[in-house]
Amino acid sequence: MDSSMASAGGSGDESSQNLNNGRKTSYKRLTAAQTTKLERFIKDCPHPDEAQRRQLAIEIGLEPRQIKFWFQNKRTQIKNQHERADNTALRIENDRIHTENVTMQEALKSMLCPACGGPPCLEGEREHAIYNMKLENAHLKEEHEKVSRLLSRFLESQMISPDQFPQGFFPIIGSSSNAAPVGNSLNQVIDGTPSHDPNVALQVMDSGHNSYASDCIEKTLMFKVAAAAMDELVRLIRINEPFWVKSSTHDGKLNLQLENYAKMFPRTSHFKGANVRVEATKESGIASISSVQLVDMFLDSEKWVNLFPTIVSKAETMKVVERGLAGNRSGALQLMFEQMHVLSPFVQPREFQFLRYCQQIEEGLVIADVSFDSFQQKISTFHSWKHPSGCLIQELPNGCSMITWIEHVEVDDKIQTHQQYKDIIGNGIAYGAERWIMELQRICERFAAFYVEKIPDHDSAGVINSLEGRRSVMNFSHRMLKIFCECITMVDGLDFPLSDLENGGGVKVSIRESRRVGQPSGLIVAAATSIWLPLHYMKLFEFFMDDNNRAQWDVLTCGNQAHKVAQISNGIHPGNCVSIIRPFIPSENNALILQESFTSPMGSYVVYAPTDVATMSSAINGEDSSLLPVLPSGFVITADGEPNPNAALGAFDTSDRLGGSMLTVAFQILASSDGTNMPNRRAGAAVNSLLTSTILRIKDALNCNNLE
Known part of the structure; x- marks a missing residue:
């Protein structure tokens, strides 16, 4: 048997080679006749038992072990062939389905509704689609009216440009990276010389009937108002006379000369009536806190309440327009709300919705606050209006800061204040700059005690x-x-x-x-x-x-x-x-x-x-x-x-x-x-x-x- 297998070493199927599958026992290759007989047998019986394998081994002259390995290898080979054939058929079917899908998508894109020229709408969805479009149309009309009304109000008041100030007034030295962008139609209306035609505002709105256009317009107005407020505040901080004059009384307070102020910063009054008054105070002081820490507290509504708990009872950051630079937060702009209250239940709380703008200038960091009517606010319900107010924070070598604070508000005091508090409120003692400075100094002392080692x-x-x-x-x-x-x-x-x-x-x-x-x-x-x-x-x-x-x-x-x-x-x-x-x-x-x-x-x-x-x-x-x-x-x-x-x-x-x-x-x-x-x-x-x-x-x- 061994000699016959040796003489047929070059014949037989390649899949029959090395039947022992790597085992130490080596066998010689099968002859063509042996291979043919085995393949004929496997068609009828792919899984022979041990007795069948011994009988087959005797008939073709091989050992039972060789027969076992050959059947194992052959079954594996047949299985692989079937899997390859199945994969090929599935791949062809997948390509066919993908081609059909692409063809159908292209056909859907080219379909048009014969009534409106748009994509087709199923009959059951038609009424729902019409209802949604009516709601969207009503919303867009409301947005259009609000923005048009606010634009008209801003266009009616002309702001003085920096070129119109006298030579003796110094310009703001600082970052201009966050100035209002120019070049579009809205900025040409606001910043340019032309146009107080109300139709211009409507044309601007007609170019984009959506909330995105409203947000863009509001953001541009925010930067415009904040930049003007920053310019005014810095000038009021840098210059005393002719704006600020010391009081003739023993207290020596700085009083705002409204006539001189109105000549330089003309504006219309926000309230009318016998109960309207203006409170304007200016004060300076040193607080044991760094400028960066203080700015961070100003720009965080929760920290703002913690910083002035006896003045600010509630605060909320309504919108962050610009986060500013890392570190000193120069350029940060956000819309905030605050409720202020002091001293007594017979002193009415004050509420403001205002822009807070941070800017680095030559002397230090400036925080400017100014009231702002948001588009989302349908009717202004506040009885107080904050004209450009805020503070200049100058870093000192010992970790402290020199704070120069200006508080300038217009109040419609419809509900009469208790008689004993009229002077305290009217003279700026309750809400004036001096109170803000003293409260800041007190809370900084408390911070020092908190962090004692x-x-x-x-x-x-x-x-x-x-x-x-x-x-x-x-x-x-x-x-x-x-x-x-x-x-x-x-x-x-x-x-x-x-x-x-x-x-x-x-x-x-x-x-x-x-x-x-x-x-x-x-x-x-x-x-x-x-x-x-x-x-x-x-x-x-x-x-x-x-x-x-x-x-x-x-x-x-x-x-x-x-x-x-x-x-x-x-x-x-x-x-x-x-x-x-x-x-x-x-x-x-x-x-x-x-x-x-x-x-x-x-x-x-x-x-x-x-x-x-x-x-x-x-x-x-x-x-x-x-x-x-x-x-x-x-x-x-x-x-x-x-x-x-x-x-x-x-x-x-x-x-x-x-x-x-x-x-x-x-x-x-x-x-x-x-x-x-x-x-x-x-x-x-x-x-x-x-x-x-x-x-x-x-x-x-x-x-x-x-x-x-």
């Missing part, structure tokens, strides 16, 4: 032993202050005239349903009022800061004494601090009071809230305090006279103001956790009674009960 021994009192705990308590207290300042605006609920509100006096009560994180859930009742006392504002502040007097006015102590468990200093004045107070209540060992107090020549605040040991312990241990519930009450103390300009922050003298003080008292209570147990009027009466009784106790302690 070692806890002072007199601050910890053995209670707060970690920097994380100190910062968590300070964050908790700062959030408490923000909630209190927002509470006294009295705009989130229904006012209850429980007392005589003639001339803006009496007690104002509001009731709101709270579901906000960080406040107790349920029905919250707030009451606030302001009274005049014939005492210096520092005397009042010292009264509330004296622990020995707390039992005379604080109902949380139940008439018992209290002592400070811990104190965190956050300013130059010893009264600027965060305190944790424990009242001596025999029946209650879990009660604590969190309090923040601070004072400045512009006003003093004492804000406090009840809490418990578990809540305060989590903050002291450094845990996140942003979710801890707090419901603050407190006092705002304001002198009713003019501040002494020589009284720097932290330097207080009983002679720096004349007259008495205005004391605002505000309380909040959780009337019901489910909002249904106590009727609104009963809840309002309860907190009103609490507030009035507290005022009586304060007057009694201060020997002021003989006042009407």
